[in-house]
Amino acid sequence: MKPSSDSLRSEPHAGSHAGPQAVPRVEKRPALRELRPYLALMREHRGWLGVGALLALITLLAATGLLALSGWFLSATAVAGLSVAATQAFNFFTPAAGVRGLALARTAGRYGERLTTHEGTLRLLASLRRRLFEAIEPLSPAALQHAGQGELMTRLGADVDALDSLYVRVLIPSLVALCAVLAAGTLIGIFAPLLAAVAIIGLTLTGGLVPWLAWWRGSGDAMRHQASASQLRARLLERLHGLGELVIYGRWANELSGLAEQQATRDHIELAQARRQAFANWLSHTLLGLTLAAIALLGVMQMSPSASAVTAGESALDGRLLALFLLAVLGAFEALAPLPLAWQGLGRCLSAASRLNRVQANTPAPQFPVGQSVQTPDGHDLALQQLSVRHGETTVLDSVSLSLASGEHLALLGPSGSGKSTLLDVLSRFHAPASGSITLGGVPLESLEESTLRASFAVCPQDTHLFCASFADNLRLADPTASDATLTALLESLGLGEWLARQPKGLASFPDEGGRSLSGGQLRRFGVARALLSPAPIVLLDEPCEGLDRASAEQVMTAILAACDGRSLIMITHQPLGLERFARLALLEEGHLKEDATPTTLTADSRLARLMARA
Numbered sequence: 001m002k003p004s005s006d007s008l009r010s011e012p013h014a015g016s017h018a019g020p021q022a023v024p025r026v027e028k029r030p031a032l033r034e035l036r037p038y039l040a041l042m043r044e045h046r047g048w049l050g051v052g053a054l055l056a057l058i059t060l061l062a063a064t065g066l067l068a069l070s071g072w073f074l075s076a077t078a079v080a081g082l083s084v085a086a087t088q089a090f091n092f093f094t095p096a097a098g099v100r101g102l103a104l105a106r107t108a109g110r111y112g113e114r115l116t117t118h119e120g121t122l123r124l125l126a127s128l129r130r131r132l133f134e135a136i137e138p139l140s141p142a143a144l145q146h147a148g149q150g151e152l153m154t155r156l157g158a159d160v161d162a163l164d165s166l167y168v169r170v171l172i173p174s175l176v177a178l179c180a181v182l183a184a185g186t187l188i189g190i191f192a193p194l195l196a197a198v199a200i201i202g203l204t205l206t207g208g209l210v211p212w213l214a215w216w217r218g219s220g221d222a223m224r225h226q227a228s229a230s231q232l233r234a235r236l237l238e239r240l241h242g243l244g245e246l247v248i249y250g251r252w253a254n255e256l257s258g259l260a261e262q263q264a265t266r267d268h269i270e271l272a273q274a275r276r277q278a279f280a281n282w283l284s285h286t287l288l289g290l291t292l293a294a295i296a297l298l299g300v301m302q303m304s305p306s307a308s309a310v311t312a313g314e315s316a317l318d319g320r321l322l323a324l325f326l327l328a329v330l331g332a333f334e335a336l337a338p339l340p341l342a343w344q345g346l347g348r349c350l351s352a353a354s355r356l357n358r359v360q361a362n363t364p365a366p367q368f369p370v371g372q373s374v375q376t377p378d379g380h381d382l383a384l385q386q387l388s389v390r391h392g393e394t395t396v397l398d399s400v401s402l403s404l405a406s407g408e409h410l411a412l413l414g415p416s417g418s419g420k421s422t423l424l425d426v427l428s429r430f431h432a433p434a435s436g437s438i439t440l441g442g443v444p445l446e447s448l449e450e451s452t453l454r455a456s457f458a459v460c461p462q463d464t465h466l467f468c469a470s471f472a473d474n475l476r477l478a479d480p481t482a483s484d485a486t487l488t489a490l491l492e493s494l495g496l497g498e499w500l501a502r503q504p505k506g507l508a509s510f511p512d513e514g515g516r517s518l519s520g521g522q523l524r525r526f527g528v529a530r531a532l533l534s535p536a537p538i539v540l541l542d543e544p545c546e547g548l549d550r551a552s553a554e555q556v557m558t559a560i561l562a563a564c565d566g567r568s569l570i571m572i573t574h575q576p577l578g579l580e581r582f583a584r585l586a587l588l589e590e591g592h593l594k595e596d597a598t599p600t601t602l603t604a605d606s607r608l609a610r611l612m613a614r615a
């Protein structure tokens with residue numbers, strides 16, 4: 001059947017909302033309370049943010065004062081110029097000095113405000129990132145895998161960045177705008193209360209209603225944009241990871257067009273956002289125009305009051321003040337103008353906050369005990385009792401009981417998918433069992449401190465990851481005290497001596513990303529070397545000889561058994577090679593432990609015996 005799309009269909013990771021190409025569906029608008037933890041975080045940095053807000057206010061008052069004073073100065077100068085006597089009596093110097101002083105205060109205030117609010121915000125984001133790392137760090141690799149690399153990258157990067165606009169663009173400017181409206185209203189109110197009321201109503205509508213509308217109407221788009229950007233990033237990362245397969249099967253071009261479609265979806269949302277923004281700008285400028293017109297009209301009327309008003313004791317408005325009022329309103333508008341755009345982005349902040357909250361609420365699996373509930377193992381005997389493990393609804397291990405005395409070597413065999421690797425994951429506590437128990441030295445694994453657990457097991461999984469560090473540093477993850485001579489001898493014992501000699505700087509050479517410069521067999525042996533280097537008393541190896549030729553496999557097996565002399569060893573293997581050298585053999589099939597024997601207790605009809613015979 002022909003697929004409906006030429007590009008691979010993606011199953012979104014947890015946290016993303018839709019497949020590719022579709023306009024992302026967005027969950028309902030997050031509640032404002034999602035922002036609470038981030039507002040609380042502001043308290044830690046209240047010094048920087050408070051000074052920043054104060055400087056922003058000073059800047060705004062200086063700017064408004066500058067406009068108002070300049071307006072008054074110009075009109076007063078014009079009026080004074082009408083007669084010689086008035087010109088001589090007019091004091092030009094004080095207002096001129098005021099204008100200069102306010103201009104200087106505005107420039108210095110703006111500089112200081114940028115410096116302090118950005119410093120405060122960057123410190124705040126640094127705290128936020130640290131918290132997020134602390135939330136992610138205890139998650140088991142399985143939980144991290146479930147979250148998806150791209151998704152986590154988005155949360156650590158874009159979502160945290162999205163919150164910088166909460167402080168710098170929404171909260172501080174809104175606070176300053178409120179002060180600006182009050183300041184302009186108070187200034188006008190001293191001379192003309194009616195005009196002050198008009199100014200306050202007009203500015204409140206401009207600075208309150210328009211941003212609220214921008215947020216209300218634009219939050220859906222903001223959230224859709226964020227979801228779409230997150231999906232695009234996650235998909236791009238995932239497809240780049242599998243670039244080789246896509247090229248081999250000739251699907252890269254299709255994938256590119258799929259990505260371009262998703263990009264087009266994002267552009268479409270951005271266009272809608274730009275339209276809303278243009279409308280909000282138009283609305284706020286129209287409201288400003290209407291406010292100024294109303295003040296001008298009422299002001300002119302008050303300059304020549306009616307006879308009844310004069311009788312009522314109302315004095316005429318000084319014409320020079322009208323320019324001051326209008327410019328004061330214009331000055332206050334400077335603080336209101338950026339609010340619609342900032343509030344339009346509040347939806348982005350909210351959805352970023354709600355996604356970050358979800359990451360932080362993720363219960364770390366597994367939990368390690370602290371304080372009095374910690375127990376210390378007595379020796380390194382390992383015992384599994386009626387252990388059952390599930391992956392989702394599937395039972396992968398079913399009532400498995402197995403024991404391994406300290407120093408014993410066990411080879412664990414079984415067909416692919418029988419649950420062997422899962423058993424190692426459970427021993428490492430990367431996955432929690434559904435029922436049953438595991439004890440180490442008589443103590444349940446859940447009662448061991450994480451440091452005790454990690455120090456007890458050296459694990460070599462099927463996939464070895466090499467970090468972007470020298471080969472030596474990669475090995476010293478397991479034993480930071482190991483000398484170069486020890487590392488070299490270990491690599492040689494695993495058949496990697498020649499390979500090491502070819503490296504330009506020997507152990508100080510760097511691998512390519514993830515270890516791509518090593519062959520599959522070399523990488524696997526490197527992982528084995530890392531596990532063997534660890535001083536842990538129990539070694540868990542998942543198919544260490546897989547992909548090796550017979551001679552190399554024998555060499556690796558000899559090195560493993562020599563390095564594990566006196567230590568416990570569980571080695572998963574598909575190969576019958578060298579099984580007679582193990583004290584214990586076990587067979588897992590479909591999650592059940594089918595045989596658990598020593599080479600000497602095997603019967604002729606045993607499957608393990610037949611496997612050994614093939615070696």
Ligand SMILES: Nc1ncnc2c1ncn2[C@@H]1O[C@H](COP(=O)(O)OP(=O)(O)OP(=O)(O)O)[C@@H](O)[C@H]1O
Pocket residue numbers: 142391392396414415416417418419420421422423
């Ligand atoms: N993270 C996971 N989520 C869901 N199912 C999983 C997960 N990991 C493993 N499984 C399933 O659990 C079963 C056992 O997997 P496991 O990797 O333990 O098998 P295995 O015996 O080590 O196989 P192989 O010899 O091929 O490595 C398989 O059916 C697999 O599909």
